[in-house]
Amino acid sequence: MPVKIVPVLLSGGVGSRLWPMSRTEVPKQLQSLVGAESMIQATAMRLRESGEVGAPVVVCGVRHLDRIVGQLAEVGIEPAHVVAEPVGRNTAPAVMAAALVLDPEAVMVVLPADHVIADVDGFRDAVRIAADAAGQGRLVTFGIVPTAPETGYGYIEAGPGGEVRPVVRFVEKPDAETAARYVASGRFLWNSGMFVFRAGEVRAEIERFAPDVAASVAACMAKSERAGRFLLSESFEKAPSISFDHAVMEHTDRAVVVPIDVGWSDVGSWSTLWEIGDQDENGNVVVGDVALSGVRQSYVRSGGRLVAVVGLDDVVVVDTGDAVLVTSRHQAQDVRSIVDQLTGRPEVERGAD
């Protein structure tokens, strides 16, 4: 009998570096930043229900619940379960909550809802490999074959092996020199935050290595409002805010890594959208009603109005109904600083349209 694969979509990201598209009420995973679908739609469509794949479980903020269910319905996907968090508590509590609503034998494929993967077939192949390992009791993490010495990601050192390799260690975001050494070594992979394991196994490992997470989540699984929906009680805010990597993967001896090279991106900033976008002969990525003169290596996005850029290189211009952002590709990480300045304003909190 084939293992039953259940996608678990984690919609916990805030995406403030992708303001003004990403808003508190409509964060980046609910936006169509790449292609026509929103990122959570694209993530759900990557592993559609089939003989071996079941309907997904969604873990999301309670304020996004209706919008997410609506977006998934638009693409013909009905979640098996939705777990709504009153507050965000990072990935370890989210994974625990998902594990609690699933059959212990179900193989969870934990996918942040705000990642982009270009090679979907390659990704599906990797999921099958990972699911087999999970069926043998492994906790699998996907490691991205690095394309550059990024300092913005954590790394995984993999031991020798084939499609499934042992994890030697997890390392935090390195400095530039260390990152270059990692990439040159061929042994290091980017830590993607995507995992595959059986629900029963991961529950046991969380109980073992993060008993406070396990207990606090188990205590606040409230009665479902309707079939398949779980609203975590307010006491969820007492759960430790900790990543699943820190809570479990760095401690368990069951961890393995499946290296993947499938055009992955976490769409961390506007600079990333320029990198993965369709660049024209001047290296510009344009979306919507845009006019350029003497512009190179830039990302320019119109939300409807005419956006004209003259005589600048390496800039990011993003227009929405109620706000415009202008920055440099090299400063795109700092967009968060302006969002912090603007906390409470509707242009940050609410949707743009």
Next chain:
Amino acid sequence: MPVKIVPVLLSGGVGSRLWPMSRTEVPKQLQSLVGAESMIQATAMRLRESGEVGAPVVVCGVRHLDRIVGQLAEVGIEPAHVVAEPVGRNTAPAVMAAALVLDPEAVMVVLPADHVIADVDGFRDAVRIAADAAGQGRLVTFGIVPTAPETGYGYIEAGPGGEVRPVVRFVEKPDAETAARYVASGRFLWNSGMFVFRAGEVRAEIERFAPDVAASVAACMAKSERAGRFLLSESFEKAPSISFDHAVMEHTDRAVVVPIDVGWSDVGSWSTLWEIGDQDENGNVVVGDVALSGVRQSYVRSGGRLVAVVGLDDVVVVDTGDAVLVTSRHQAQDVRSIVDQLTGRPEVERGAD
């Protein structure tokens, strides 16, 4: 009896370098780019009707006539005459048309409607000096005491003198080296395009040095629609398109120059608006709902929506209801290139609101 001074407001500019505020239907002189009034309102208010100053004459494009009359009414000014041009033909035909509707003894003070003058009292003093010279039969031009070796202006070489100096020669826009020499010499002034002379005198000089201009304008002064309004007939398009400097001032032996140092600007581009604007401690000029982080030496203007700029220096960002311009202060002259690309689009032709 004091001479009767009549301001003549020339509203012929297109102002495409100030897009997206300046539009074909509502060019820069009808916009509030500096302060609360539009530039034509501010120009008219600079020489208000008084004992020695009469109501102004306006020469404008026919498509702007109603809007201009409306804007002047808002500030309590009713033109004595309005001459509406079916097409723009530069300043020599416009000056001729104004001269034809005035008493020959009237002293015309010809003012482009899109200039800014900070020191209005100083300017009024200079007008009185120039009007006296005009009353003695001189054709007076105002020469701006240069503050920098600008290559974007023509220059006037002035002979020795006091408040009124002889014109040695007019010179075209110089290269940077020549401009630096001009400014260092102390003898050269920027050619402002503002003039003072009696209507009868200038008419005679135009007839003498530019008889084709004089004849073609005289031939198409159509019957006024109503009192004080003249709609030039379609044949006006046959008038030579030539500046008053080229047509008359460079040839007449009656030319004199009154140097002025009154905070003049022709508001030629967004870069100029940064220069004359109220710079904060980071050298930024901001108008409206603007949020900045790590930005210096920049001009950022919101037309209502939130405009956020992060980590850039020396940029110009101008937001209007239907368009956004992003450029560099150093490329602000090139805005015209994008306007040329966009000819025919409503965001260029029509008003922004």
